[in-house]
Amino acid sequence: MRPFATLVTALCGLVLSSSSIVYAESTFASPKPLLPADFKPPQVFKNVNLVRNTNLEKGFARETINVVVENVDKQPQSDYYLSFPSDLFGRVGGLEVRDKKETEKGRFEVEAAEVDYPSDVQYFVVHLPEPLASSSQITLGISYSLLNSLHPRPAAIEQSDRQFLTYSFSAYVPSAYQTMTQKTKLKFPSTNVPDYTTTDLKSGEDPERQGSTYTYGPYDTAKIEPGTSHPVTVRYEFTKPIITATLLERDLEVSHWGGNLATEERYWLRNNGSKLLNHFSRVDWTVANYQQSPSSAIRELKYPLKQGSVDPYFTDDIGNVSTSHYRPSKGNREANLEFKPRYPVFGGWNYSFRLGWNNDLAPFLRRAASGTDSYALKVPFLEGPKMAEGLQYEKVVLRVILPEGARNVRYETVEGSSSNGLPSAGQIQSSLSSHKTFLDTLGRTVLTLAVESLTDEARDSQLVVTYDYSFWEGIRKPITITAGLFSVFAAAWAIGNIDVSIKKR
Amino acid sequence: MAESSVDVLLKGGSGRSARGLLRIIILVTIAAAAVSSRLFSVIRFESIIHEFDPWFNFRATKYLVQNGFYEFWDWFDDRTWHPLGRVTGGTLYPGLMVTSGVIYHVLRFLTIPVDIRNICVLLAPGFSGLTALAMYLLTNEMSSSPSAGLLAAAFMGITPGYISRSVAGSYDNEAIAIFLLVFTFFLWIKAVKIGSIMWGALTALFYGYMVSAWGGYVFITNLIPLHVFVLLCMGRYSSRLYISYTTWYALGTLASMQIPFVGFLPIRNSDHMSALGVFGLLQLVAFAEFVRGFIPGKQFQRLLTASIILTSGLAFVGLVVLTMSGVIAPWSGRFYSLWDTGYAKIHIPIIASVSEHQPTAWPSFFFDLNFLIWLFPAGVYICFRDLKDEHVFVIIYAVLSSYFAGVMVRLMLTLTPIVCVAAALVLSYILDIYLKASPGPVTRGRSNEDPSDGLRSARNPEVGISSYFSKAVTTSALIVYLLMFVAHCTWVTSNAYSSPSVVLASRMPDGSQFIIDDYREAYYWLRQNTPANAKIMSWWDYGYQIGGMADRPTLVDNNTWNNTHIATVGKAMSSREEVSYPILRQHDVDYVLVVFGGLLGYSGDDINKFLWMVRIAEGIWPDEVKERDFFTPKGEYRVDDQATPTMRNSLMYKTSYYNFNKLFPMGQATDRVRGARLPAESPQLSTLEEAFTSENWIIRIYKVKDLDNFGRDHNSAVAFDRGNKRKKATKKKGARVLRSE
Numbered sequence A: 001m002r003p004f005a006t007l008v009t010a011l012c013g014l015v016l017s018s019s020s021i022v023y024a025e026s027t028f029a030s031p032k033p034l035l036p037a038d039f040k041p042p043q044v045f046k047n048v049n050l051v052r053n054t055n056l057e058k059g060f061a062r063e064t065i066n067v068v069v070e071n072v073d074k075q076p077q078s079d080y081y082l083s084f085p086s087d088l089f090g091r092v093g094g095l096e097v098r099d100k101k102e103t104e105k106g107r108f109e110v111e112a113a114e115v116d117y118p119s120d121v122q123y124f125v126v127h128l129p130e131p132l133a134s135s136s137q138i139t140l141g142i143s144y145s146l147l148n149s150l151h152p153r154p155a156a157i158e159q160s161d162r163q164f165l166t167y168s169f170s171a172y173v174p175s176a177y178q179t180m181t182q183k184t185k186l187k188f189p190s191t192n193v194p195d196y197t198t199t200d201l202k203s204g205e206d207p208e209r210q211g212s213t214y215t216y217g218p219y220d221t222a223k224i225e226p227g228t229s230h231p232v233t234v235r236y237e238f239t240k241p242i243i244t245a246t247l248l249e250r251d252l253e254v255s256h257w258g259g260n261l262a263t264e265e266r267y268w269l270r271n272n273g274s275k276l277l278n279h280f281s282r283v284d285w286t287v288a289n290y291q292q293s294p295s296s297a298i299r300e301l302k303y304p305l306k307q308g309s310v311d312p313y314f315t316d317d318i319g320n321v322s323t324s325h326y327r328p329s330k331g332n333r334e335a336n337l338e339f340k341p342r343y344p345v346f347g348g349w350n351y352s353f354r355l356g357w358n359n360d361l362a363p364f365l366r367r368a369a370s371g372t373d374s375y376a377l378k379v380p381f382l383e384g385p386k387m388a389e390g391l392q393y394e395k396v397v398l399r400v401i402l403p404e405g406a407r408n409v410r411y412e413t414v415e416g417s418s419s420n421g422l423p424s425a426g427q428i429q430s431s432l433s434s435h436k437t438f439l440d441t442l443g444r445t446v447l448t449l450a451v452e453s454l455t456d457e458a459r460d461s462q463l464v465v466t467y468d469y470s471f472w473e474g475i476r477k478p479i480t481i482t483a484g485l486f487s488v489f490a491a492a493w494a495i496g497n498i499d500v501s502i503k504k505r
Numbered sequence B: 001m002a003e004s005s006v007d008v009l010l011k012g013g014s015g016r017s018a019r020g021l022l023r024i025i026i027l028v029t030i031a032a033a034a035v036s037s038r039l040f041s042v043i044r045f046e047s048i049i050h051e052f053d054p055w056f057n058f059r060a061t062k063y064l065v066q067n068g069f070y071e072f073w074d075w076f077d078d079r080t081w082h083p084l085g086r087v088t089g090g091t092l093y094p095g096l097m098v099t100s101g102v103i104y105h106v107l108r109f110l111t112i113p114v115d116i117r118n119i120c121v122l123l124a125p126g127f128s129g130l131t132a133l134a135m136y137l138l139t140n141e142m143s144s145s146p147s148a149g150l151l152a153a154a155f156m157g158i159t160p161g162y163i164s165r166s167v168a169g170s171y172d173n174e175a176i177a178i179f180l181l182v183f184t185f186f187l188w189i190k191a192v193k194i195g196s197i198m199w200g201a202l203t204a205l206f207y208g209y210m211v212s213a214w215g216g217y218v219f220i221t222n223l224i225p226l227h228v229f230v231l232l233c234m235g236r237y238s239s240r241l242y243i244s245y246t247t248w249y250a251l252g253t254l255a256s257m258q259i260p261f262v263g264f265l266p267i268r269n270s271d272h273m274s275a276l277g278v279f280g281l282l283q284l285v286a287f288a289e290f291v292r293g294f295i296p297g298k299q300f301q302r303l304l305t306a307s308i309i310l311t312s313g314l315a316f317v318g319l320v321v322l323t324m325s326g327v328i329a330p331w332s333g334r335f336y337s338l339w340d341t342g343y344a345k346i347h348i349p350i351i352a353s354v355s356e357h358q359p360t361a362w363p364s365f366f367f368d369l370n371f372l373i374w375l376f377p378a379g380v381y382i383c384f385r386d387l388k389d390e391h392v393f394v395i396i397y398a399v400l401s402s403y404f405a406g407v408m409v410r411l412m413l414t415l416t417p418i419v420c421v422a423a424a425l426v427l428s429y430i431l432d433i434y435l436k437a438s439p440g441p442v443t444r445g446r447s448n449e450d451p452s453d454g455l456r457s458a459r460n461p462e463v464g465i466s467s468y469f470s471k472a473v474t475t476s477a478l479i480v481y482l483l484m485f486v487a488h489c490t491w492v493t494s495n496a497y498s499s500p501s502v503v504l505a506s507r508m509p510d511g512s513q514f515i516i517d518d519y520r521e522a523y524y525w526l527r528q529n530t531p532a533n534a535k536i537m538s539w540w541d542y543g544y545q546i547g548g549m550a551d552r553p554t555l556v557d558n559n560t561w562n563n564t565h566i567a568t569v570g571k572a573m574s575s576r577e578e579v580s581y582p583i584l585r586q587h588d589v590d591y592v593l594v595v596f597g598g599l600l601g602y603s604g605d606d607i608n609k610f611l612w613m614v615r616i617a618e619g620i621w622p623d624e625v626k627e628r629d630f631f632t633p634k635g636e637y638r639v640d641d642q643a644t645p646t647m648r649n650s651l652m653y654k655t656s657y658y659n660f661n662k663l664f665p666m667g668q669a670t671d672r673v674r675g676a677r678l679p680a681e682s683p684q685l686s687t688l689e690e691a692f693t694s695e696n697w698i699i700r701i702y703k704v705k706d707l708d709n710f711g712r713d714h715n716s717a718v719a720f721d722r723g724n725k726r727k728k729a730t731k732k733k734g735a736r737v738l739r740s741e
Helices: A002-020 A100-105 A282-291 A456-460 A476-496 B002-010 B012-036 B040-044 B053-073 B095-109 B116-142 B146-158 B174-194 B197-213 B217-233 B239-256 B270-292 B297-325 B333-339 B343-347 B362-369 B372-385 B389-407 B409-435 B441-449 B468-496 B518-529 B540-550 B563-574 B577-586 B606-620 B645-649 B651-657 B714-722
Strands: A045-055 A061-071 A077-085 A092-099 A109-113 A121-132 A137-146 A150-152 A164-170 A178-187 A208-210 A213-220 A231-237 A243-255 A260-271 A301-305 A310-316 A324-327 A335-339 A350-360 A365-367 A374-380 A391-404 A407-413 A429-435 A444-455 A462-468 B504-507 B513-516 B535-537 B589-595 B688-693 B699-704
Touching: A077 A092, A092 A100, A092 A109, A092 A121, A092 A444, A100 A137, A121 A137, A310 A324, A310 A335, A335 A350, A350 B518, A374 A391, A391 A456, A391 A462, A407 A444, A444 A456, A444 A462, B012 B116, B012 B146, B053 B095, B053 B116, B053 B540, B095 B116, B095 B174, B095 B197, B116 B146, B116 B174, B116 B389, B116 B409, B146 B409, B146 B468, B174 B197, B174 B217, B174 B239, B174 B389, B174 B409, B197 B217, B197 B239, B217 B239, B217 B270, B217 B389, B239 B270, B270 B297, B333 B343, B362 B372, B362 B409, B362 B468, B372 B389, B372 B409, B389 B409, B409 B468, B518 B540, B518 B589, B518 B688, B518 B699, B540 B589, B563 B577, B563 B606, B563 B651, B577 B589, B577 B651, B577 B699, B577 B714, B589 B651, B606 B651, B645 B651, B651 B699
Parallel strands: A045 A178, A243 A391, B535 B589
Antiparallel strands: A045 A061, A061 A137, A077 A121, A092 A137, A109 A121, A150 A164, A164 A231, A178 A213, A208 A213, A243 A260, A260 A350, A301 A335, A310 A350, A324 A335, A365 A374, A374 A462, A391 A444, A407 A462, A429 A444, B504 B513, B589 B699, B688 B699
């Protein structure tokens, strides 16, 4: 009687549970407040001192702004506006604002506040967790990357030539508020900086040069109107490719039955470096390879994989790419997948491919509490190749494919005391859907997270997904298959027993 | 004890079911062996589509899966044969693609996520398992011996003659067609034996499937009528024959006409006329048989003679008139080349240029069939001993297909099934004689009870071999042969037939495998870094691959439906740049792709195929392209500094060797395929520029230059860029005139 009852329950479960999935925490990006075109943030703050560090060692600009902010209003204020020129606004990646003095307290909530077209400036609003009292100060640490901000000059070079990049910015850091003093430090990948703008904004040499570090400022800008810009362009040698993933689709498939976490990543890669002036010459490339000379072409990518990763594959649209090398992990070291595109990817060239591997599920999954049906899955949000020249991702779509029948899905990104490279939760779009595969009846619950403008700074970020998954959901598939096969056999037997002959009996 | 338990298993009622079970297990094992022996390439390389034609089938299958059946049926492909396009849906045999499409959708329905590529790659091995089963059924109809069918199935499963076209990845029409061929023949034999409409209709059904799958269906269309005709001539008319043939012909012809590519051919093409003729003849014979029941013998003879002469005369005259008037198409060129092996070489070089259309070399019979080939005549002889209707079929099939296999390498495929049947008949016959235990007590007891008194030998007819020694010798010899056959098949499959030819493998000095993946490197470069509708010109061999892997429009491909277009490409390749460039411009060519094996010693490159391009071009422009000009006065085909000026100025030569000497020290450039020391100077290109060369130089891609910005011709533009001083004399003085060309 008992097994029969369980069978009935399970079958009912098959039918009913489709309606009972609760779309918990489905945080679709809330409609952004659209500000009028002539919007000006209320002048309630003052930047007492501002230091901007621009790091140009990678294929994108990484800026860190440390600013001492003082409330000059009579009321306590909590909304600090960050202004960006409109053309940069969409390329700001991994924006994070913290209290510089108490970084372990976590990031502040940041919201994009778009200004109606046409406007030269767009804003992010930083919501301070506690309103800043009148005439008191706070030190903000603002960090972000600017994607596609480096442009090769000359735009096309000979295959064996060295590549130079230009970076343009304003000597006055764009800010919505009055700034007392400010300076900008630039860190170049090498000391070879043939061209840079000199200014007369301060007495003495500007910029000051020290090795590969150039400093613009400090400027006394108390009398300068907020929003004034003074264009500066630097041109420097960068012998590495500018690796850009126009799209990364990353699938994490959780299988409770198999105890397996399968990862597949699909990349659409492009090199944004200098294009080839003439066409590709194999002779020159062979020579360059032989001499190991630096090149702006993507020769090889190195991808450290989690310990215990097995069965890696590297394929593209037309099959396996044989030029890959996998070093499995030994001891505590990470496994390493070294793979070469089919051809060297020069500036302006594309290469799309897919990578995948499997991991044991146990290190990633655990029950939220023993005895419950609730699980917590902790997986890397982004992995990606680890290259000295860095990687920028224009769009990342992460799909976490949970087992069939998982419900009450929630997620959060793990915050540490330092930046994890991800933007704040409001800028991660999420949705739940269902995906049918491998004899599924209802389809698996899929959590899709989409982020625009990321860099490989987010490599170590973690994502925690919690969900409920009952025992009966787990045995739904064996029961379905058994029932299916049984009905096939029964049908075959029944059909076999029908006599359709027209002979006399 | 063991023996007795085996006895229990093999005797009586339970024995029968035990034997049936054993038979099923053996068959399943054979099918598994057939499948797994075809997986060498998947294990060694990867799950990849092989060679040339399969790439088209794969592309068409993807189109079918993505766009649905009706779109596929109406598919006009503007990405091939630029600028003509190809009515692909109406000019292909859809059976293969539809089969994979159905499998794909069934799997999707069960939500099993199988990539369409994997279905395509594994279709041929899967169907070869089915072929082994069909072979078992067919052979079982021929022999009463229990072992014949199993032997035939095993032979069919692993014989290289069939494996050559059905390894994993060889996604071609033959992959399913051989199964359909064998199974249709089985159904036909069954129909003739029983005389049932159902079996005849089933034959027609599978014949229709076969028509949809492979152009080789004409073989069935002619073999079955021939079988019937021979039976009629042997005086073996029966109502069974009448029922099965008329059912098959009527339904089968209707079924075959459903395929757009076949259309009205069954009633308009000479290739199909024998089936129609035999259909008519059968009606006459049936009528005559009917009349004979009413009329006395002598009058009947006279009537019969008169009517036969009259009708055959009428039919012949009708055929001639219809052929002359063009209602019935005359024989096709490919058909003529079956009778005259020299025909293609003279009239249709494009057919002759394909290696699989060459006459078969003798050793390849042994290579593909091993010891089956010498068992084959014995098997045919055995059929003569016991000449039933089905044995007549085997004999006709054997005679016809041995001829065809001798004419064309490719048709070895149609020979293989009948060789397996014949060889299995012989082997089972021998095994039955030599393996049977000594005459059982049952026989002896019965002969003892025989009351008639006669000679002892006659009374007790002990037919068979009783000496254990001769039994042992013969069977062990056979077993050795069989084992050698298996070893040979494995060796041949592994070494000769399991290379994808898209990916090449060689060995590193330390013995590890080194993959040469130049084709895909270059194709993928094209796919990723050229505009989506950049036209690629290459020799037609690579058309399907470019379409499949690079996803770019091509000028010509392996379909070869338009000889003139191919000749145009041949002309562009074999002419000087000044002649080629206008051709390239007229055809919107953006890139020229050539295959060059000189660095690696890869012999299947374009320079080695070059003479065919010249010949095909010469067929259309005999005044402009001459094969003789490519040979030195001594009649040698050379690429070094002795090469003729025509050769050295041809686009193919230039694109192949452009900048090749830079890889070598001064004057040391060597072509490893032809073993020739190349001239010290690299050929100069003025209208093309090198765009991409793959790692081992196998694929070289050139971009066709745009018209010069200053209106100069490319030659002088290049000379100017190089800094050559322009001769003053060439500068024309005087009033400017409008060029009129």
